[in-house]
Amino acid sequence: MNLSTASNRQQTLLRKLNRKKYRYKERLFLLEGARAVQQVVANQEIEIQALFFDESQRYWEQADWKRIIDELEVATLSRELFMEVSDTDTPQGVLALCEMPTEMTPEELADKSGLIVALDGLQDPGNLGTIIRTAGWFGISGIISGKGTVDMFHPKVVRGTAGATGTIPFMNGELSEVFDTLERENWEVFLLDAGAESKALHEISSLKKGVIVVGNEGHGIRDELMTANRSSVRIPSPVGSKNVESLNAAIAASIALYDLSGKM
Template identity: 35%
Template sequence: MMITSAANPRVKGWSALLTKRGRDEQGAFLLEGVHLIEEALRSQAKVRTILYNMDRELPVELDDYRSGHSRAEQGKNIEWVGVSEAVLAKCTETKTPQGVVAVCAKPEYDAAAFLEHKLALVVAVDGVQDPGNLGTIIRTADAAGATGVLLGRGTVDLYNPKTVRSTMGSLFHLPIAECDLKELLPSAGQKGIRLVGTRLDARQHCYDLDLTQAVWFLVGNEGSGLSPELAPYVNEDIIIPMPGQAESLNVAMATGILLYEAVRQRHFSKLPSV
């Protein structure tokens, strides 16, 4: 199939996915660039349609999926549409489109399932507004082998194109569920899950806390931190030591420090014998 006019009704539907309302209505989002699309295909995400610049050759990394080679079973049920430069520009936010865009169905994860992991390592995000920060948190959680990420109300949309790009494909590697944390945290506490938050006046630092058991890190808004509604559910307040003169850490950086202290304790706590 080929579409050259940016006024085509299908193009209108695809371009609507640049908005949260459009994504919510269609249950889908956009992926731009070879790397993200290839990660989606490798992870068996539900890619519906791939739009490619009809004036260029399809990138070799994706051509195997279209041609149906043995390693590319995932590509058989995908609609491949050659489009003009004008159509691609209509469906992207970047000033220089990479020549390929995919429409992908939103995955569905049950937030309550996070309660059932006995040794869970979870990041619960409360009101983080910057897409880059959220993407970095997800990417770091992926690298740390976290159980998953929970997105509370007021958090930037996971499927915002900027957020999607900043995850570098990690959104396809671990469960990410949207939820009302105020409803979920009491159940987590009742199950004995450590609900850990950071406070500048906390007496216990992150290197003192046992993170080898089930733990959820609660991370809050860049400016105001954890919301007053959720703060009472924290059962372990900690501080990240800052011997220098900085007043605070970026929320994504702080989350990375906490995740990797958990990784250290769980996997590298014993020093090799000499």
Template identity: 30%
Template structure:
């Protein structure tokens, strides 16, 4: 059992928690909590750390996790686990997970793709919620540009509620080039925009389609919106100008899902 916060493994966990560069160098991220531990595919599990209290209270789950991970489990003293945890009330289990890898070609293929293309989404909670919502609405893939928040930051991972393991996603260095590739695959793109010419519910989303969603404060860049096949809007009442980007993603994704279920 590790009892010191000066332990080398503990120091590494802190680096993986705090620094994107460290996560990228190792190609891993941290997934904390019982639900995330259970939902992590065995093939992606690299290491599992549990608190002393967790081991005593969750013997069956701890044994199951140990059987799923080739490296077994490492036990941390409760105060050490609290030190490495990213939550106010630690559940007592933390996994080091290999990052899933998907390709753009994987996302655009299929009988009738439905995509989300994200530009400059800054809030980790928004980004994680968008992935979770996308899975629930039947979205087939998500594209993120380099300006988006780190998908593998602890807060973002928690917000996905496991969708990060089930929904294909690709971070692209050149969003413009990716948009051209998506359109070349026969997918019609709609830009969510305040200056949209038609309400979203007057469009046909039963064919291959994708929604372009932009930064929380500024929306889509004009050059990005110009690449869309059409600009659509979500009509507002009262004095509200627009919706949170996560809510907008939900409205559009579930409308596409509704149309496809008719």
């Protein structure tokens, strides 16, 4: 198979998409890695505009790529350029140029049921990627990205989702305003907080519509979101351990999703 080299326009675009403002201007993002790209192709939730292969690795010659290649625009990049646009130290040799899905509105989210994850100033891309991946596993109804949260389409976040990007409805917005809309439609907001006055997560008996709020890794959830009509919940240690101050944000979110999904 003879593949063409990426055009100058494509090369310029790939370089720009490592910056958030260009991702949202173009409504495009990059997905890197063989398994992640193949998972997105299988999900059929994200539109892939083109695939780009590192010409030195020659992935396109492998049998499991032939069907995918036949259905998409494909081009090659030099080793040097692939290293430049890649977000990893050891690139896997394939990039997908993907269309960013349309954001939900608060009203559209409010019409759903089930569980929603809200992120308040979550800054670590790895944590966010893991949360999206776990949320996809549990089939949650949406993700709300609040002020100060790392971009959901940051390359490190996308890589951490292991192909789950685009499978969950999402929106960016001011959490206090979005919560007001959801609460008018009887959504219960649960703020993950390790404070002594928080209710243990297992004390929640049942729910139909719940929002799990995950705060900043260092500072937790902003005070203005912790209103009297919302429940602060904690994950108690089964052995009463005092050796660890708190759980990792992604781990805490995963435990909360597991616990609450069983009470729907």
